[in-house]
Amino acid sequence: EAGVVQSPRYKIIEKKQPVAFWCNPISGHNTLYWYLQNLGQGPELLIRYENEEAVDDSQLPKDRFSAERLKGVDSTLKIQPAELGDSAVYLCASSLHSSTDTQYFGPGTRLTVL
Amino acid sequence: AQSVAQPEDQVNVAEGNPLTVKCTYSVSGNPYLFWYVQYPNRGLQFLLKYITGDNLVKGSYGFEAEFNKSQTSFHLKKPSALVSDSALYFCAVRDLTSGTYKYIFGTGTRLKVLA
Numbered sequence: 001e002a003g004v005v006q007s008p009r010y011k012i013i014e015k016k017q018p019v020a021f022w023c024n025p026i027s028g029h030n031t032l033y034w035y036l037q038n039l040g041q042g043p044e045l046l047i048r049y050e051n052e053e054a055v056d057d058s059q060l061p062k063d064r065f066s067a068e069r070l071k072g073v074d075s076t077l078k079i080q081p082a083e084l085g086d087s088a089v090y091l092c093a094s095s096l097h098s099s100t101d102t103q104y105f106g107p108g109t110r111l112t113v114l
Numbered sequence: 115a116q117s118v119a120q121p122e123d124q125v126n127v128a129e130g131n132p133l134t135v136k137c138t139y140s141v142s143g144n145p146y147l148f149w150y151v152q153y154p155n156r157g158l159q160f161l162l163k164y165i166t167g168d169n170l171v172k173g174s175y176g177f178e179a180e181f182n183k184s185q186t187s188f189h190l191k192k193p194s195a196l197v198s199d200s201a202l203y204f205c206a207v208r209d210l211t212s213g214t215y216k217y218i219f220g221t222g223t224r225l226k227v228l229a
Contacts (some may be wrong), residue, residue: 042219105157
């Protein structure tokens with residue numbers, strides 16, 4: 001069974017440029033999560049989707065970050081414009097459902113903003 | 115507020131020796147606890163979880179963890195360490211109070227197994 005797929009794996013951009021990350025969850029998983037992981041820290045939740053609905057985006061900086069999961073499968077996370085402080089690893093995870101199910105993580109996208 | 119603490123930034127152990135990576139938690143209600151491992155340039159891999167039942171939970175790659183309610187701990191253990199176990203380990207608790215079900219992660223413990 002394929003795991004969570006993310007692309008690109010690495011991205012280098014200059015500040016003020018836009019950037020987008022893509023995630024394909026494990027087949028059949030209804031819940032999708034985007035996490036931010038700073039160097040030396042544990043991941044922190046940005047947004048959670050139940051199918052196509054964003055049910056928790058309280059930690060998403062909405063002035064520059066946006067996300068979508070139009071058909072309840074793939075998801076895209078966008079930053080526009082990027083700032084130096086956005087340099088981090090962006091992790092996508094999925095689970096069958098959100099209540100007690102284990103979350104499975106993708107390899108992440110490492111973003112460097114110059 | 116729910117939280118987890120990993121008091122050690124790094125743990126060194128000789129190959130073949132038992133290893134312990136510590137985790138303590140603070141939760142309201144019953145805890146849902148998890149351990150993940152992260153290898154360089156890789157995502158987090160699920161090792162094991164405690165929801166209910168036996169206090170000793172067995173997981174992947176020979177790892178196990180012991181839930182101790184009185185000490186609010188969930189330490190990760192392995193009887194005999196391998197060099198290939200060297201990685202970054204994260205403890206996490208499920209936040210069930212806010213309805214978000216999000217994981218709250220510790221800051222991670224780097225395990226180095228020396229040959």
